[in-house]
Amino acid sequence: MMSLLTQNWLPLKYNMRTVEATIGMPSLKQQVICRYHLIRFRRKLDLLDAGMKLRLLFPIIVTVAALAVMAFGAWQLSRSRTYQVFGEIVPRVEASEKVVALTFDDGPSNVGLEFVLPILRSREVKATFFLVGSALEANPTLGAQIAAEGNEIGNHTYSHPRMVLKSQSFIAGEIERTDHLIRSVGYSGPIHFRPPYGKKLLGLPWYLNKTNRKSIIWDVEPEPYPEVAASSDRILEHVQTKVGPGSIILLHPMAMSAATTREAVPKIIDALLADGYRFLTVSELLSLQSK
Numbered sequence: 419m420m421s422l423l424t425q426n427w428l429p430l431k432y433n434m435r436t437v438e439a440t441i442g443m444p445s446l447k448q449q450v451i452c453r454y455h456l457i458r459f460r461r462k463l464d465l466l467d468a469g470m471k472l473r474l475l476f477p478i479i480v481t482v483a484a485l486a487v488m489a490f491g492a493w494q495l496s497r498s499r500t501y502q503v504f505g506e507i508v509p510r511v512e513a514s515e516k517v518v519a520l521t522f523d524d525g526p527s528n529v530g531l532e533f534v535l536p537i538l539r540s541r542e543v544k545a546t547f548f549l550v551g552s553a554l555e556a557n558p559t560l561g562a563q564i565a566a567e568g569n570e571i572g573n574h575t576y577s578h579p580r581m582v583l584k585s586q587s588f589i590a591g592e593i594e595r596t597d598h599l600i601r602s603v604g605y606s607g608p609i610h611f612r613p614p615y616g617k618k619l620l621g622l623p624w625y626l627n628k629t630n631r632k633s634i635i636w637d638v639e640p641e642p643y644p645e646v647a648a649s650s651d652r653i654l655e656h657v658q659t660k661v662g663p664g665s666i667i668l669l670h671p672m673a674m675s676a677a678t679t680r681e682a683v684p685k686i687i688d689a690l691l692a693d694g695y696r697f698l699t700v701s702e703l704l705s706l707q708s709k
């Protein structure tokens with residue numbers, strides 16, 4: 419009994435010896451009553467403690483939830499093909515006639531151009547090549563060749579980073595340096611901009627808008643779907659299903675590993691020509707928008 423009481427009363431700073439000296443040894447009934455009240459008191463303390471913890475935790479929970487919502491919103495914004503906070507984003511244009519823009523991203527590379535340029539030439543089709551500045555710097559003659567054949571060249575940044583959470587000076591460096599390289603290979607046409615991976619948040623649209631550039635995105639993109647990308651016929655089928663007047667088609671034929679995409683290029687061009695489509699450069703397509 420002693421140990422029972424001592425164990426329970428001590429936390430409340432009661433001295434058992436003092437109690438015994440004052441009131442004598444408590445009876446069993448008194449001990450039971452004491453223990454009952456002690457348990458109730460402890461429960462109240464526990465409840466108070468839980469309430470206090472909840473009050474302390476509540477702002478933390480709200481902050482974490484708000485941050486999660488903001489992060490999700492930012493992620494959605496960064497990958498949106500149709501919305502950006504500043505300036506204009508163009509995934510396609512409104513067109514009443516059957517026109518499309520065929521766009522090739524990355525490079526230039528020998529393996530890509532050796533295949534793609536003769537196909538464009540033989541079908542008298544012009545495409546828009548969004549080139550990476552560093553690759554163009556390494557292969558200026560390839561850039562000159564693209565331009566000499568009447569194709570359009572676009573800016574796809576210098577080092578192909580995700581242009582999210584970057585400083586204005588970094589963004590300016592990536593874009594202006596690449597524009598300069600594009601001009602240095604003898605290209606004199608309009609230079610449009612396409613963000614790598616289509617990613618942007620606030621800084622990139624701010625800079626593009628400030629410098630009167632648009633974000634040229636796409637609305638037909640077969641390659642991210644593995645089951646589609648595995649076969650040139652399925653790439654063609656995907657394009658035929660998704661394309662419409664004013665579409666912007668995105669392909670990546672420049673990488674060594676992109677043989678299937680390269681195989682799909684003539685199939686897509688032939689099928690769309692047979693379906694009555696005309697191929698325009700991005701600038702030509704944009705000019706329809708302003709009419």
Ligand SMILES: [Zn+2]
Pocket residue numbers: 523524574578614615
């Ligand atoms: Zn790219």
